[in-house]
Amino acid sequence: ARAAGADGCVAVGGGSSVGLGKAIALRTGLPLIAVPSTYSGSEMTPVWGLTEHGVKRTGRDPKVLPRSVVYDPELTLSLPVPLSVTSGINAVAHAVEALYAPDTSPLIALMAEEGVRAMARALADVAEEPTCLEARGRALYGAWLCGSCLGATTMGLHHKLCHVLGGSFGLPHAETHTVVLPYALA
Template sequence: MNTPLAFAYQGLPMRVVLGTGALGRLADEIDHAGLERIMVLCSPRQLELATMVAGLIGPRAVDIHPHARMHVPAESAAEAQRRAKEVNADGCVAVGGGSAIGLGKIVALRYGLPVIAVPTTYAGSEMTPVWGLTENGVKRTGRDPRVLPVSVLYDPALTVALPTDVSVTSGMNAIAHAVEALYAPDASPVINLMAEEGVRALAAALPDVAADGTDLDARARAQYGAWLCGACLGATTMSLHHKLCHALGGTLDLPHAPTHTVVLPHALAFNQGAAPKAVAALNRALGTPADPATYLWDLAGRLGAPRSLRELGMPESAIDRIVQVTLANPYANPREVTAEGLGRLLRTAWAGQPPTA
C-alpha cells in the first residue's frame, strides 16, 4: 500500500530577474524595495564593477565597501556593519560571489537592511536565508529570513569575465546544493523537481561555458541552474557535504567553491546507498545510468577542476582535526557518520582518488 502524499514547503519571498541586460533593472528593483541610501558591497577584485553599479544607482549610492572576504571573517563583518551605520544606509547591493553576498547578509542580520544581490558566480548564496560567519577558525551558520535578498538580478554578461576554472568550481558548488536537497529530511516533491532540474541545467551548461566563456546562452543556463540549486539549499536542511565543507573552510581557510567541488563526489558516494530516490533523480538529471558520484568526479576532471584536497593546500596531518570538528556539530544525514567513515572519506578526497562508499 502506498504511503499518502504529505509534505511541507515554504516558498521564499524574493524577486528574480534573469537575462542579458538584467543589471539595467537595478534602479527599478531599488524603487520596488523603497530604498534611498544604498551601500554597495564587493570584494577588492570587483571594485571596478561595483563602481559601475554605483553609477547606475546614482545619488542613492552612498558608499562602496570593497572589503568582502571569503568565509566572512568576524572582523570583516564588524567593519562592514560599522560602515553601514556610519553612512546611514537603508539597504545594500551585494555585487559578486558568495563573499560579497555573505557580507551583505551579515549586515542585514545586524541592522535588518534589505539586500539586493547581483551575482557574478554560480554560488547560489543569493537564494538562501542562510548566513555564515567565521571566528577563531570556526565557521558558524544560521538561518534568518532577514538575510534573504529581496531581489536577485542574474545578468549572464556579468559572468563573462569569470575565469573558466572559477566558473566550473562555482557551478559544481551549486550542484552540491541540489544534491544534498534530494536526500534532506525536509525535502518535498517541489524541492525534488527544482533540484533535479537545477542539476540538469548546470551539468549541461558547464561544459559549454568551459568551451566558450563568451557564450551568453550557456552562461544564462548556468545561472538558471544556480538559481534553482540555491533555492533548494535555502529550503532544506544541510547534511554531511556542507557541514564538512564548512569545517574545511572555517578551520583551514580552504577556497570555498573548489572545496565543494572536491568534496561533492565523495560525500555523495558515502550517502548513495542510503538515498536511492536521490540517486534515481540524479541519474535522470545527468542523463546516465552510471553511479552519479563517479559521474560528477569524472565531470570535474573533464572540466579541469581540482579533485583533491591536497592540491587545495590541505595538509594530510589535518584530517583527524577536521573529523573532530565535523563530528562536534550534529546534522541530519541519510547515513550514520562515524569517525572511521569520515576519516576514510577525507583520506580519499585528500589523495584525489575516485569516490567510494
C-alpha cells in the same frame, strides 16, 4: 552601514560579496539586493555564514534573504572557466543535498534534478565557449534552482564537512565543495 545612514545594501559579486551583504543585513536588518557574478546560488537562500577565529558558524534568518536578485550573464563573462566550474559545482552540491535532506519534498526534488541538469549542461558549454552569454545565462538559471533548493531544506553531511574544512583550514569555499562532493555522495 549604520554610520553612513544606509537604508539598504546592494551586494555585487561572488559568494564573498553576497555573504558580506548577508552579514550586514543580519546585523543591521537592512534590506539586501544581490547581483551575483558567480554560480553558487547562495543569493536564493536565507543561510548566512561567518568565519571567526577559524570556526565557521552558519544559521538561517529571513533577514538575509535578498529582497531582489538581479541576474545578468554579462557580469559573469570575466569569471575564469575554472572558477565558473567550481562555483557551479558548489550549486550542484546545494541541489544534491536537497535530494537527501530530511525535510525535502517532491517539488524540491524536481527543482533539484532540473538544477543539476541545467548546471551540468551549462558548465560544459561555458568550458567550451567561455564568452557564450546564452550558456552563462543557463548557468545562472541552474544556480537559481540549486540555491532555491538549499534555501528550502536543511544542510547535511556534505555542507557540514565543507564548513568544518573551510573554516578550520582557510580552504576556498567552491573548490572545497568540488573536491568533497563525490566523496560525500559515495
